[in-house]
Amino acid sequence: MQNNPKIFIIIPAWNEGKNISSVLEELVKKYENVVVVDDGSYDKTSEIVSQYTVVLLKHIINRDQGASLQTGNDYALNNGADILVHFDADGQFLVDEIQEMINPIVNENYDIVFGSRFMGKKSKMPWAKKNILFPIGRIVNKAILKIKTTDPQSGFRAMTRDAAQKIQIEHDRKAHCSEILHKAFKYKLKIREVPMTVIYNRFGQNFSGGIVILKDLILKKILK
Amino acid sequence: MIILKIIITLFLLFAILTLIKQFKKSQIALAGFLFWLIVWITVGIVFWQPELTTRLANQFGIGRGSDFIIYISIIVIFYQLFRIYAHIEKIETNITKIIRKIAIDNAQDNRKLDKNN
Numbered sequence: 001m002q003n004n005p006k007i008f009i010i011i012p013a014w015n016e017g018k019n020i021s022s023v024l025e026e027l028v029k030k031y032e033n034v035v036v037v038d039d040g041s042y043d044k045t046s047e048i049v050s051q052y053t054v055v056l057l058k059h060i061i062n063r064d065q066g067a068s069l070q071t072g073n074d075y076a077l078n079n080g081a082d083i084l085v086h087f088d089a090d091g092q093f094l095v096d097e098i099q100e101m102i103n104p105i106v107n108e109n110y111d112i113v114f115g116s117r118f119m120g121k122k123s124k125m126p127w128a129k130k131n132i133l134f135p136i137g138r139i140v141n142k143a144i145l146k147i148k149t150t151d152p153q154s155g156f157r158a159m160t161r162d163a164a165q166k167i168q169i170e171h172d173r174k175a176h177c178s179e180i181l182h183k184a185f186k187y188k189l190k191i192r193e194v195p196m197t198v199i200y201n202r203f204g205q206n207f208s209g210g211i212v213i214l215k216d217l218i219l220k221k222i223l224k
Numbered sequence: 225m226i227i228l229k230i231i232i233t234l235f236l237l238f239a240i241l242t243l244i245k246q247f248k249k250s251q252i253a254l255a256g257f258l259f260w261l262i263v264w265i266t267v268g269i270v271f272w273q274p275e276l277t278t279r280l281a282n283q284f285g286i287g288r289g290s291d292f293i294i295y296i297s298i299i300v301i302f303y304q305l306f307r308i309y310a311h312i313e314k315i316e317t318n319i320t321k322i323i324r325k326i327a328i329d330n331a332q333d334n335r336k337l338d339k340n341n
Contacts, residue, residue, distance in 0.1 A: 032335065037327065056332040063320045071324045075331060172320050223310050 001106045001160070005082035008033040009098065010072030012065050013089035017043040024052045026095040027087075035075055036089070037068040066176030070169040077164060085158045092198050093156045101158040104192045111163040111189035114149060114181070115156030115196030126200065133210055140214060144221075145182040149193055153177045156196050163189050175216040229271055236268045 009031050013020055020036070027034050034054040038046045040062035049056050057071055069086055076084050083105055085098055097115070104110040118134075137152030155177060159167070167183040169176045184191050240261065247257040270277055270293065277289030286292045 050332065050334060053335050055335060057327040058330065058332070059323050059327050061319075061323060063323050067320045067324070071327050074324065075328050078328070170317070172316065219309070219313070223313060 001109065002082065005106060006033065006080055007031060007083045007085065007102065008035055008072075008076035008079070008081040009085045009087050010069060010076060011036045011087050011089050012039055012068030012072065013037065013041065013045050013049070014039040014062060014065075014068075015041045015043045015045060016089040017041070017045045017048055019090040020045060021048055023087075023089060023091050023095070024049065024054060028053050030095060031098070033076070033079075033081070035072045037072045039063060039065070039068045064173045066169045066174070066179070067172035069176060073164050073169070077161065081164070082161050083158060084161070084164045086155065088155060092200070094197050094199075097156075097196055098158070100194055101156065101196075104194065105158060105160055108192075109190065110192040112159040112167075112184050113157060113192045113194055114151065114154045114184075116149065116151035116154060116193040117196060117198050118150040119193060119195035137210065140217075141178055141181065144217065145178055145185075147178070147181045147185055149181060149191075151193065152181075154181075154193075154196070163187075171216055171220060173212070173216055175213045175220070178213065178217055232271050233268065236264050239264050 009027060011020075011023070011034065013036055024034065024036070034052075035057060036049045036054055037057045037059065038049060039059045046056060046058060055075065057075055059068065059071065063071075072086075073084060083102055085101060087093055087098070093115070101113045101115060104113050134152055138150075141147040141149070141152045157180065163184070166187045166189070167180055169179060171179045243252070243257060243260050243264070246252045247254075252260075270289075274289055277292055279289075281287065281289045281292030284292065286295070
């Protein structure tokens with residue numbers, strides 16, 4: 001990887017008016033290219049984002065998280081990104097850890113790096129999520145998608161331009177996490193997991209959410 | 225029973241005529257036209273010759289013709305549901321593509337804000 005790669009931080013945001021300020025405040029101090037995809041919010045997300053030195057892309061109607069990430073990817077790729085980082089709008093991830101995600105790409109030629117909540121760093125994870133939902137997620141990922149990572153649903157990831165061009169996100173909704181992992185393995189990319197911290201403001205995916213992801217994955221596979 | 229048969233036959237004739245009209249105006253594809261034509265003709269045959277379905281049902285080890293029709297109907301309905309689901313997914317994907325293009329074409333780049341002010 002060349003020196004001084006052009007890094008793009010991509011943040012999907014849906015009704016994150018309350019949380020996004022603190023995230024952007026920190027991000028713009030460290031990164032020049034921050035892209036926020038406002039996914040049809042009906043709160044003041046866009047107005048708040050407009051106050052920061054970032055790129056704002058607006059989905060005029062809600063298309064969900066996977067679609068927003070692909071919109072951000074397309075913009076970043078069109079604008080010469082060398083490394084793309086997927087980040088969260090509601091302060092779940094730490095800005096300081098972005099560099100730890102990028103390092104393996106820059107220094108060790110990895111293609112894609114996933115943050116893992118199961119590699120040592122302390123994340124206050126809800127009990128049911130840690131002991132029921134994620135073990136099931138891991139089994140499903142391994143059985144259906146041949147994915148062997150410690151974290152089945154990591155949303156914090158960094159990838160090279162080449163990896164982003166290969167991994168076209170087709171799942172508009174929440175199944176994109178599994179889809180990206182699956183494609184990373186399918187295209188035989190050089191994959192690395194690094195420990196990450198997650199601050200749980202809310203539960204995220206619950207059990208019914210997990211079922212919807214499973215349904216989306218299976219149906220998309222049949223429809224192909 | 226004969227009155228019901230006449231009403232159903234009139235309805236079927238109306239449905240087939242409408243179908244032919246739609247096909248002539250290219251509002252329906254050949255495959256769709258043939259599918260619905262076969263469906264309506266089959267319904268007509270079943271109404272006028274119900275014993276045919278019993279004979280057919282017996283071939284499949286099913287006792288009553290009406291049961292056979294219900295089984296076949298369920299299979300057809302599920303197949304149609306699946307096709308509708310696939311069609312909706314395709315529409316959803318196309319909507320996303322349009323929304324994405326609008327978002328990127330109208331990107332609001334504020335990265336130089338500080339330098340300009």
